[in-house]
Amino acid sequence: MSTKVNRRQKIRYRIRKKIVGSSQNPRLSVFRSNSDIYVQLIDDANGVTLAAASSRDKDIKAQKGTKSEKSKLVGAALATKAKSLGITACTFDRGGYLYHGRVKNVADGAREAGLQF
Numbered sequence: 693m694s695t696k697v698n699r700r701q702k703i704r705y706r707i708r709k710k711i712v713g714s715s716q717n718p719r720l721s722v723f724r725s726n727s728d729i730y731v732q733l734i735d736d737a738n739g740v741t742l743a744a745a746s747s748r749d750k751d752i753k754a755q756k757g758t759k760s761e762k763s764k765l766v767g768a769a770l771a772t773k774a775k776s777l778g779i780t781a782c783t784f785d786r787g788g789y790l791y792h793g794r795v796k797n798v799a800d801g802a803r804e805a806g807l808q809f
Contacts, residue, residue: 703788704787731767743777
């Protein structure tokens with residue numbers, strides 16, 4: 693019998709076999725905890741994190757709103773950092789989570805701020 697975490701881990705590994713990030717087209721990785729959400733732009737070729745944002749950042753934490761609303765702000769914040777680095781496109785890695793709720797809001801926030809995937 694597999695637990696929820698083990699099931700997500702298997703899905704995550706299956707996704708990672710197909711998705712690879714490069715310096716021009718990095719992987720946008722999402723991690724969702726019960727209280728916060730974290731996103732990173734990762735260059736897998738060099739094993740480097742190019743940009744990161746989370747709901748624990750001071751400007752986002754200060755905002756009022758639900759976790760879903762803050763997730764949208766996190767996506768927008770990451771897209772802004774990516775643009776300053778000259779990155780316009782990325783590959784979305786949902787990290788084994790369903791593309792729904794907070795994970796979808798991160799993607800929508802990043803798209804609205806100009807990141808393409």
